[in-house]
Amino acid sequence: MDQRVSFVTLAVADVARSRAFYVDALGWSEDVYVEGEVLMIRVADKVVLSLWQREGFESEVGPLAPGGGFAPITLAHNVGTTDEVDAVVAEAVAAGGTLHREPEAREWGGYTGYVLDPDGFAWEIAFNPGEIGQVVLP
Amino acid sequence: MDQRVSFVTLAVADVARSRAFYVDALGWSEDVYVEGEVLMIRVADKVVLSLWQREGFESEVGPLAPGGGFAPITLAHNVGTTDEVDAVVAEAVAAGGTLHREPEAREWGGYTGYVLDPDGFAWEIAFNPGEIGQVVLP
Numbered sequence: 001m002d003q004r005v006s007f008v009t010l011a012v013a014d015v016a017r018s019r020a021f022y023v024d025a026l027g028w029s030e031d032v033y034v035e036g037e038v039l040m041i042r043v044a045d046k047v048v049l050s051l052w053q054r055e056g057f058e059s060e061v062g063p064l065a066p067g068g069g070f071a072p073i074t075l076a077h078n079v080g081t082t083d084e085v086d087a088v089v090a091e092a093v094a095a096g097g098t099l100h101r102e103p104e105a106r107e108w109g110g111y112t113g114y115v116l117d118p119d120g121f122a123w124e125i126a127f128n129p130g131e132i133g134q135v136v137l138p
Numbered sequence: 139m140d141q142r143v144s145f146v147t148l149a150v151a152d153v154a155r156s157r158a159f160y161v162d163a164l165g166w167s168e169d170v171y172v173e174g175e176v177l178m179i180r181v182a183d184k185v186v187l188s189l190w191q192r193e194g195f196e197s198e199v200g201p202l203a204p205g206g207g208f209a210p211i212t213l214a215h216n217v218g219t220t221d222e223v224d225a226v227v228a229e230a231v232a233a234g235g236t237l238h239r240e241p242e243a244r245e246w247g248g249y250t251g252y253v254l255d256p257d258g259f260a261w262e263i264a265f266n267p268g269e270i271g272q273v274v275l276p
Binding site for chain 2: 001002003004005006007008009010011026027028029031032040041042043044045046047048049054057060061062063064065070071072073074075076077078088091092095100101106112114119122124125126130132135136137138
């Protein structure tokens with residue numbers, strides 16, 4: 001099993017609502033959209049973000065955990081400066097995301113804020129001054 | 139907000155156990171390991187998989203959903219043939235993963251199986267004959 005992730009798939013309640021956020025509001029380009037089923041968006045070289053209608057996800061993968069609290073994952077969008085963190089958080093909120101944590105300095109040396117997508121998935125908007133934060137920048 | 143994911147972060151119960159699976163058993167290379175805190179592994183160009191000890195995750199991101207069922211996400215590892223799906227599922231299980239769904243043909247045209255990591259995160263081992271399945275291959 002080689003060291004790579006090809007798809008990140010999130011189960012969503014309404015794929016049309018996901019599309020309104022990611023494609024219409026944020027302006028991201030879709031690769032695949034099947035109404036009521038799935039939306040796929042390229043988010044890195046050889047990596048696709050797939051928003052999969054919950055019913056399809058559950059029938060293939062299995063029953064989901066009941067609600068309450070956060071899913072135990074975050075997706076990060078890293079930028080090169082703290083000012084960009086503030087700007088991207090504002091942009092994501094303007095696009096209909098929900099502000100979850102105002103950007104602030106973190107004890108590990110970075111500066112991050114969190115915005116929730118329509119299903120409550122947490123996007124971390126991050127400046128990470130460490131080496132590992134540099135390798136992910138465009 | 140540009141169209142990209144920089145990090146995929148999973149909250150884990152025991153980062154040493156995650157390391158035993160991903161690094162020791164699967165043979166993946168770590169970029170960052172801080173005992174009891176975090177393990178970071180490059181999984182695509184400019185994308186890092188971060189396994190973050192649950193306590194640290196919750197203190198920064200917020201309280202997690204209680205257990206039961208699956209987290210509403212999967213990570214996929216795509217390969218070029220159905221035979222490779224069978225082989226990689228066997229390899230992941232031999233490394234200590236839990237077989238969750240035997241590989242089988244899916245109605246969307248692919249052939250996939252699911253293996254759970256030590257925290258129950260589902261890895262989909264997938265052959266996807268569609269165009270979107272080709273763009274993620276190495």
